[in-house]
Amino acid sequence: MDAHIRKVYVPMTETGFYILFCLQEEMHGYNIGQKVKEMTGSAVTISPGTMYGTLSKMEKDGLISFVREEEKRKIYMITELGRSVLELERKRIARLYQNSMGEVCHG
Amino acid sequence: MADKKEFHLFLLPEYEEEEKYLNKMAKKGYRLEKVTLPGIYSFTKTEPEDMIYRIDFNPQKKEDLAGYHQMFADYGWEYLQDMNEYSYFRKPADVRDKDADSDHDICWNEDIYSDNDSRLDMIKRILKTKMLPFMILFLGIVIPQFVGAIFHGSMGPAGRTILIMWTVVLVLYIYIFVRCYVGFKRLKKKYESEM
CATH class of the missing domain: 1.20.58 (Methane Monooxygenase Hydroxylase; Chain G, domain 1)
Known part of the structure; x- marks a missing residue:
């Protein structure tokens, strides 16, 4: 993983994390928005400009890839690079959570 | 034929002021018909409307244009036009996103960006x-x-x-x-x- 990817995506915005998380399955933008809303009980919502901008940026940086188009909607899926970024974030958030509970994080 | 024409000069970073201006005009009963360079706004007379206008800057390649507009349409935004590579959208303030289910949805619904990173x-x-x-x-x-x-x-x-x-x-x-x-x-x- 190069320096640019690390600089831009580690740590990641909440929006970025949820989009990448959802794209472990094939999905289009509006679907992702709905799923995130459902997962978080409407605490995290993603508007269309943010959704479109983040998807374009992640596609350009190779974190996700375009799969196909369905009724003018682009369907995306996470790439290997995306998975490793997601894994880094997952570890970082787990450590953050453990530390916040007063625990020491090993490994 | 436009019922009203106004000239306003909004520069590149003044899109929020422009949105406010268009929202205010809608409240007064002037619906945006079109905007042309260098800043001529044509309006149609309507009943006062609670309309939200938003302006995005994300120029698209021709082949991506339909997908870009579709994304906004999915969230209930009507695409109006482009001017100077800025895209104009609007949505009635009382119309919710098609799956909105709580009051919380209404406020984020009024913006096309949901976080400051993307702004x-x-x-x-x-x-x-x-x-x-x-x-x-x-x-x-x-x-x-x-x-x-x-x-x-x-x-x-x-x-x-x-x-x-x-x-x-x-x-x-x-x-x-x-x-x-x-x-x-x-x-x-x-x-x-x-x-």
């Missing part, structure tokens, strides 16, 4: 696509022409006319540049402080 990304796009060419034009053409005109200014009335012309262009350029610089700085500060 800052939009500013970066404007700076790169619009401000950079503006600066190149300034440094590459306006300044050299102005300096040239100073030397020709001593050569009779024709030279003086040219000098006056380039002075006007230079002053205009500096005025626009300063207003843009201050505007972008203010937006950046606002978005960064809310993060």
